[in-house]
Amino acid sequence: MDLTRPIDRRRLLALAGAALLPATGRTQAWPAAPVRVVVPFPPGGTVDTLTRLLAPALATQLGQQVVVDNRGGANGTLGSKHIAQSRADGHSLLLTASNQIINPLILRTVPYDALADFSAISYIGYVPQLLVVNNSFPATNLAEFLAQVRSRPGAYSWATSGIGTAGHLAEELINQRGQLKMPVIPYRGGGPALTDTIAGHTAAMVEPIPSALPHVQAGRLKVLAVTSPKRAASLPQVPTVAESGLPDFDLPSWYGLWGPAGLAPDIVQRVHTELRSALQAAAVKARLDAMSFEAVGGPPDALLALMKRDTERFRAVVKDAGIVVD
Numbered sequence: 001m002d003l004t005r006p007i008d009r010r011r012l013l014a015l016a017g018a019a020l021l022p023a024t025g026r027t028q029a030w031p032a033a034p035v036r037v038v039v040p041f042p043p044g045g046t047v048d049t050l051t052r053l054l055a056p057a058l059a060t061q062l063g064q065q066v067v068v069d070n071r072g073g074a075n076g077t078l079g080s081k082h083i084a085q086s087r088a089d090g091h092s093l094l095l096t097a098s099n100q101i102i103n104p105l106i107l108r109t110v111p112y113d114a115l116a117d118f119s120a121i122s123y124i125g126y127v128p129q130l131l132v133v134n135n136s137f138p139a140t141n142l143a144e145f146l147a148q149v150r151s152r153p154g155a156y157s158w159a160t161s162g163i164g165t166a167g168h169l170a171e172e173l174i175n176q177r178g179q180l181k182m183p184v185i186p187y188r189g190g191g192p193a194l195t196d197t198i199a200g201h202t203a204a205m206v207e208p209i210p211s212a213l214p215h216v217q218a219g220r221l222k223v224l225a226v227t228s229p230k231r232a233a234s235l236p237q238v239p240t241v242a243e244s245g246l247p248d249f250d251l252p253s254w255y256g257l258w259g260p261a262g263l264a265p266d267i268v269q270r271v272h273t274e275l276r277s278a279l280q281a282a283a284v285k286a287r288l289d290a291m292s293f294e295a296v297g298g299p300p301d302a303l304l305a306l307m308k309r310d311t312e313r314f315r316a317v318v319k320d321a322g323i324v325v326d
Contacts, residue, residue: 030089030090030267030270031062031063031064031090031091032064032091033064033091034064034065034066034067034091035058035059035062035064035065035066035067035090035091035092035093036067036069036091036092036093037051037055037066037067037068037069037093037094037095037257038069038070038071038079038080038082038083038092038093038094038095039051039068039069039070039071039072039079039095039096040071040072040073040076040077040078040079040080040094040096041070041072041076041079041096042070042072043070045189045190045211046097046127046208046210046211046253046255046291047095047096047097047255048068048070049210049291050095050124050255050291050293051068051095052068053284053287053288054095054275054278054279054284055067055068057277057278057281057283057284058274058275058278061274061277061278062274075099075103075107075162075163075164075325076096076099076100076103077103077107077110077111077112079094079096080094080096080100080103080112080118081111081112083118083258083259083260084111084112084117084118084260084261085260086260087260088119088259088260088261088262088263088264090259090263090264090267090271092259092260093121093257093258093259093271094118094257094258094259095124095255095256095257095258096255096256096258097166097253097254097255097256098166098253098254098255098310098314099164099165099166100114100256100258100307101114101307101310101311101314102164102165102166102169102314102318103164105164105311105314105315105318105323106163106164106318106323106324106325107164107325108324108325108326114307114311115304115307115308116261117260117261118258118259118260118261119258119259119260119261119262119263119268119300120256120258120268120300120301120303120304120307121256121257121258121259121263121268121271121272121275121300121303122256122257122271122272122275122276122297122298122299122300122302122303123254123256123296123297123298123299123302123303123306124254124255124256124257124275124279124295124296124297124298125254125255125279125288125293125294125295125296125297126228126252126253126254126255126293126294126296127208127209127210127252127253127254127255127291127292127293127294128208128209128226128227128228128232128252128292128294129166129167129170129206129207129208129209129212129226129227129228129251129252129253130206130207130208130209130212130213130216130223130225130226130227130232130235130238131145131170131174131204131205131206131223131224131225131226131227131241132197132204132205132206132207132212132215132216132221132222132223132224133145133197133203133204133221133222133224134197134198134199134200134202134203134204134221134222135219135220135221135222136200137156137203137204137222139222139224140222140224141224141225141239141244142224142225142239142241142244142245142246143244143245145204145224146178146180146245149178149180149181149182149203150178150179150180153181154181154182154183156182156202156203156204157182157183157184157185157202157203158171158175158182158183158184158185158202158203158204158205158206159184159185159187159193159194159196159197159201159202159204159205160184160185160186160187160193160205160206161187161189161190161193161205161207162186162187162188162189163186163323163325164323164325165253166208166251166252166253166254167190167205167206167207167208167253168184168186168206168323169251169314169317169318170206170227170251171184171204171205171206172184172317172318172320172321172323173249173251173317174206174241174246174249175321176317176320176321177246177249178245178246182203185202190207190208190211190212191211193205193207194207194211194212194215194221197221198215198220198221206227208252208253209226209232209234209235209291209292210291210292210293213234213235213292216235223235223238224238224244225238225239225240225241225243225244226238226239226240226241227240227241227249227250227251227252228240228250228251228252228294229242229250229252232292233289233292234290234292235292252294254306254310256303256306256307257271257275257303258303259271268300272297272299272300275297276297279295279297280295280297
């Protein structure tokens with residue numbers, strides 16, 4: 001560079017402006033490509049159903065295709081790990097359930113930090129869970145259920161869709177709070193667990209409404225209570241666990257949206273805003289109501305607060321139950 005030449009101010013201003021363009025352009029152009037939403041489970045479950053319901057509405061609002069990417073395996077940790085290691089440009093997101101914070105509590109080795117390795121975007125909402133029993137079980141409410149199980153220690157067992165699911169933790173918490181000696185039998189998914197409960201091979205299970213309700217409506221299972229803090233709109237006659245003798249019981253299955261750590265705040269805000277709009281769309285809302293899904297659309301700090309609160313609550317349940325997965 002020749003320092004003896006006079007400074008060309010217009011050229012300097014042009015260079016300075018160009019230096020600012022890449023960062024500004026990236027923010028304004030987002031999304032510049034299809035947005036992938038990773039579901040860390042196989043197709044067909046509640047997380048997958050919710051994601052596929054929201055994807056078209058998000059795509060319309062963002063002006064880009066929203067692709068659902070199922071990456072199941074290792075109790076949901078493979079998909080979460082993939083997002084933790086993805087580029088933080090807003091084109092790779094994670095939609096999953098409360099297992100996001102449960103896995104680090106029950107697995108000996110977890111390939112991510114649930115708080116540090118992700119950007120919280122939104123607390124989407126929750127689904128009440130149902131405490132159901134097979135039709136031959138001699139109880140019509142939670143009080144009778146607790147009394148019957150206590151009268152025959154070890155005679156009855158729970159089924160659960162998987163170790164560390166919200167249903168599993170609800171069962172363990174009922175055991176602890178209700179002073180029950182009732183083993184939990186894990187299955188590879190809610191379908192097989194429900195089938196064995198219907199057949200009487202297991203006595204009871206706690207399962208999210210979308211998969212359990214059809215069996216209740218068909219008369220194949222009896223429902224005794226819901227695990228959410230308020231009654232389910234689709235079953236207003238069924239009391240909550242808290243109403244039925246275990247005060248302050250609150251353990252629904254909740255769902256959130258995350259990105260990789262370091263996601264730009266304006267992208268986080270944009271995704272959260274568009275997600276709230278998607279949850280309020282008439283077609284989406286009708287489907288959510290049919291699932292008894294309680295939409296929240298909470299901001300990032302609401303999701304973070306929920307994660308921190310439930311990490312401590314679930315830590316105590318896991319420790320008391322001695323749940324460890326290698």
